[in-house]
Amino acid sequence: MTLPTTARATAPQILARCRELVRPALREAVQRLHPWPAEMAAFSLGWSELGGRAVPGHGSGSGSGAGSGPGSHGKGVRQALTLLCAEAAGASGEGAVVGAVAVELIHTFSLLHDDIMDGDETRRQRASVWKAYGTGPAVLAGDALFALAVETLADSRNVHSGKAVRHLAGTLNDLVRGQAEDLMFESRPWAGPDAVSPQEYRSMAGHKTGSLLGCAAALGAVLAGAPSSTVDALAQAGRHLGVAFQAVDDLLGIWGDPQVTGKPVHSDLRRLKKTYPVLAALATEGPAARHLVGLLTSADPLDDAAARRAAGLIDEAGGRAATLIEAHHHLDRARRCLESVPLAPAAVDDILTLLPYLVDRRM
């Protein structure tokens, strides 16, 4: 059975349909946690306020609320990818809900722990979990979500759950590797032989963001019982989407509208974060790149004027254009992966509708 789909649904409609399918199982999973990590998980998922009070519109059954906030988390891109890939492999989305739940739990875990490591005090226009509940409790909540994800998938009655767990486990290792690489970039210089290359950044983004979107896609196919060629092609498509996604996040971190991103203008620049636009600009080694190095090494953190000037220099050196090209290159590769194996056309249409929507968001 395939899910009832409206012909030519819009991207927000596709995402909403998938969120509605996943939400009851996701809530049921979170409710299995000890009440304390469950409260922190609900806060992190945008379901409740600090202290546990429910956020209006995020009660069970409401289709309009979840996902209206900024950021990819609220949209439910990963869970949608799992369901759509199951449908693309000729099965129902329902059978892959357990995979979508596992992927959302892991995504929430990684946001939670990454915010601790990165010292990020806000997430989706609210306090991050460690800021709201304390570092120790946030570590605990992340661990709880991690464990819950593995248990949810391992305990599933789907006959392919063993293979799905192996995919998830490999992804978890990639995620941690990507986070380690990203954190180690912080201590590297802006220029010279030890500077971070755009290629190193690409590899990090592949681990940190590509792996989970690749896993989301793979789990849909695996739980649908698809042959390895299909699983591999969809996983590869998901990974490319993830890298494209990261490139767009990097653009938004510099030029995004604070009203939409929920972060201060130039936030990544102020924090001297080594993102693709900056690294691509520096790699040109031209006059703008040299000015940029001077600026980036002059103060920590950058003030308003310096951040504005840095953003201008990145643009001038071609870093902004290079990042957009990078995003669209990976989108194209994702599309080619989808064409490389036989898939159910309606689900592929939905995936193809999502791709540009996710990359063109808020630009």
Add this chain to the structure above:
Amino acid sequence: MTLPTTARATAPQILARCRELVRPALREAVQRLHPWPAEMAAFSLGWSELGGRAVPGHGSGSGSGAGSGPGSHGKGVRQALTLLCAEAAGASGEGAVVGAVAVELIHTFSLLHDDIMDGDETRRQRASVWKAYGTGPAVLAGDALFALAVETLADSRNVHSGKAVRHLAGTLNDLVRGQAEDLMFESRPWAGPDAVSPQEYRSMAGHKTGSLLGCAAALGAVLAGAPSSTVDALAQAGRHLGVAFQAVDDLLGIWGDPQVTGKPVHSDLRRLKKTYPVLAALATEGPAARHLVGLLTSADPLDDAAARRAAGLIDEAGGRAATLIEAHHHLDRARRCLESVPLAPAAVDDILTLLPYLVDRRM
């Protein structure tokens, strides 16, 4: 094939034999990590100093080094239990090494994250990982070990690895629940209707310590292909051993020799930690218990004299004796579990040799 065992091996010999069997696979697993979390993991496992320099005697192939430090981690109780339970179920210990590795990795993960949550600055007479490397990196290293444990078991060629992963996943959830319960005890009062009861403490210890020893035992049996009755009996024995173990740790946290435990004298009391001896003493509600409440609520943290006086009152109220009885009660129940199913006698002999050794340690 069963491992060559010396008839009537001593507990240290049994533990050393198991550590030697597990060490190469454990090292190989840790080496698969990104170099940064790998260095923190090696530090945590006692293999290297801060900065990565190898600790003498902990090189590969050395049988004498690992495990000579204080604390259960160095002894390798969990890994030994996995191998011995595989042997008890009639298989070789070698076939269960992957389970022993997973259990040691999870144990290391939990020490690492628990030290962050509990604010413990030392572990095994050295700085804890968060103190040595920083909180963010320690969160990352814990996540890396967690992910590695799941991947190691999921990727194993053992035909029972799927069932083993399900056991591990359930255990991870129990571990997190136990840690949440323990942390929540901190904000509960020492007396009155909201005080923590010895029974609540028992339940927490079952989750926090019993679950991983139960899992260690279960994985040995599962990977040996044992029937559920055997898996259940050995898992139950492991859980009882874990609760006994925790009771002894609680005694050592108050009356242990700092030279041996690596912690200051009365360390748990100074930190006003709600452990079994204190809770059992308070539950008597006699004169000593009332004096004890007064002392515990008077200062935070306790000074030397107050901690010494509190230790005396706990003993006077019977808290020390009750904890020893609790430990021996769970040891007896562990022994009865071992008698309840048919098992290989030589391996059972080894397990029975370990039990009193682990509980009578350093008392």
